[in-house]
Amino acid sequence: MLEYQLTTHSYEETEELGAKVSKLLEAGDVIVLNGDLGVGKTTLTRGLARGLGIKRNVKSPTFTLIREYQDGRVPLYHMDAYRLESSPDEDLGFDEYFNGNGITIVEWPQFIKDEIPAEHISINITRLSDTDRQIVFKLHGDKYADRKFGDL
16 A cells, blocks of 8 residues: 655645646546545545536535536546445445446545445545645555656
8 A cells, every 4th residue: 555645735725636636547446535524525526526627516415425527537426425324234336436437536435434445545634723734645456556646
C-alpha cells in the first residue's frame, strides 16, 4: 500500500486538490472518503467532478444515497453510506457501480465496508483548524501503483 499526505489551507485549495486528483483517475476506480461531518469530503468531490468536466453542481448525496453525474469524461457516482448504518445487509447493487464504467466515491464507507473492493483509494481528511485540512491518500492494490499521487 502506498501512502501520500498533504495539507490544504482553504476550501478552495481542497476543491482544487480534487480537480488535480481527477486527472489521475480512470473508469472503474473506487475512492472511499473518511472524515468527520463537515470536514470537506463533498468539497473534495466537487473539485474532482469539475476536473472530470462535470458541469452540474455536486451536492452531498446524504438524502438520496447515490448521485450520478454522467456529463464528464467518465461517469461519476457519488455515494453517501451514512444512512445505511442501521441496514448494512441490504443488497443495493453496489457491485454494479464498483465494477462499472465510472468512478465511484463513497462517503462514510465504514457502513458498507464488506462491499468495498480490495483495490481502492482511501482518502482520509482531518480538520487541523477552521481552514486547514490534512489529507492522506492510501492506495490499495496494484492497479494504482503507477499513478502519480506523489506529484500532487
